[in-house]
Amino acid sequence: MNILILGSGGREHSLAWAVLQNPKCDRLIVAPGNAGIAEIAECAALDILDGAAVTTFADEESVDFVIVGPEAPLAAGVADALAAAGIAVFGPSAAAARLEASKAFTKEICAAVDAPTAAYGRFDDLATARAYLARQPVPIVIKADGLAAGKGVTVAMERAEAEAALDDIFSGVHGRAEVVIEAFLTGEEASFFCLVDGEDVLPLGTAQDHKRVGDGDTGPNTGGMGAYSPAPVMTAEVEARALDRIVRPTMAEMVRRGTPMRGILFVGLMIDRGEPSLVEYNVRFGDPECQCLMMRLGGQVLDLLLACAEGRLTGARVNWADDHALCVVLAADGYPGDYAKGSRIGGLDALPRDSRNMVFHAGTARAGGEFVANGGRVLGVTARGDDLAEARDRAYAMVDAIDWPEGFCRRDIGWRAL
Secondary structure (H helix, E strand, O other): OEEEEEEOOHHHHHHHHHHOOOOOOOEEEEEEOOOOHHHOOEEOOOOOOOHHHHHHHHHHOOOOEEEEOOHHHHHOOHHHHHHHOOOEEEOOOOOOOHHHHOHHHHHHHHHHHOOOEOOEEEEOOHHHHHHHHHOOOOOEEEEEOOOOOOOOEEEEOOHHHHHHHHHHHHOOOOOOOOEEEEEOOOOEEEEEEEEEEOOEEEEEEEEEEOOEEEOOOEEEEOOOOEEEEOOOOOOHHHHHHHHHHHHHHHHHHHHHOOOOOEEEEEEEEEEEOOEEEEEEEEOOOOOOHHHHHHHHHOOHHHHHHHHHHOOOOOOOOOOOOOOEEEEEEEEEOOOOOOOOOOOEEEOHHHOOOEOOEEEEEOOEEEEOOEEEEOOOEEEEEEEEEOOHHHHHHHHHHHHHHOEOOOEEOOOOOOOOOO
16 A cells, blocks of 8 residues: 655654554655654655645555544645545544534533533633633633644643733634633543544543643643553543543534544543543544554554544454553753754664664754754654553663753653553
8 A cells, every 4th residue: 555644743753653564555655754754754745734735646646545643634624635536534524623623612512412521611802701710710721722733721720820821812822812711620631542433433542641841740731741651540441431421422423413523533531530521632643642552553553544544443453462652752942932943963873763662753854964853842752661660761761862962851751650
């Protein structure tokens, strides 16, 4: 098969790495890709938000299967364009992608199926939002209603922080000025990933992300500073409750509305004394959770994604090894605020690259034959182990072998489980 992956981050690097392990893959193209991806696959300059351009490219390159990595092309209808042209695609329609693209829409769906989630208010003007906020207790959660690359959410511990978040959203930083204000949920957060084809749901795996920039979960939210899989809090009982009370009712409601979901459903949950509540839905793999999942799943990923895209999830099985994976994100100094590009990253060529040790590139480029930083989150150092402690030790050993003075990472990834 000729396969095209859309995206340029660590998620797409890990997807490419896993897909290449499957003998069904004859040719792999990643658009636009990055410097690390270019070492294992062809990279192509392509506007991945342009459905017509992606469809034309796929046709010209005889692509059999397209895997859409990030959320923005899905919200823009790229999967719709590919499906209309008869090209197999992994990723939902724009209508189904509203589960991620609009937090207000997700709340509407939850209300329709009585799925447990935080109480909320939805506002499209600053004055009304501020008046509602004044009546609510803190902590409180402020969410920009739209795609914000994982950074449009503020968990405000103080009222002044919540007010500043509202000002930020209505300043136009995140595009359309609409906000969802949610009650603060207590418990432990986890990510639950399911392959979905209409009403058929196949649980794929669990993980826990580290959103805040600093050790001990301090500082502002980021796109993710590290993750590990599986998530111990996601017991078989919690998973069953999440499926029965949240995931399956949501999928049935999407079918009832004529907008069935097909692709990966990223279910963000808060677990309180064994009871899951929905924090958010995403319609793509998380980053860096994807890096952990791909390390553990390997080449079977292609078969699973293809079965999902072709409506063959019934009877599909996930073959899990009894292992763990952990990813440490190296970011440029200053992230998630202002940061510089172009600093040299040394030591990467000497690191192992195998089924237990990988460095996935997120924001890198080549300059003068060397890797340089070209983004905020730059590398995802990922390792597998028989237990989480072994995976952590392997990952941090690789981190310590990388020569990049202008970068930083959290040193406590996995602390909740360990």
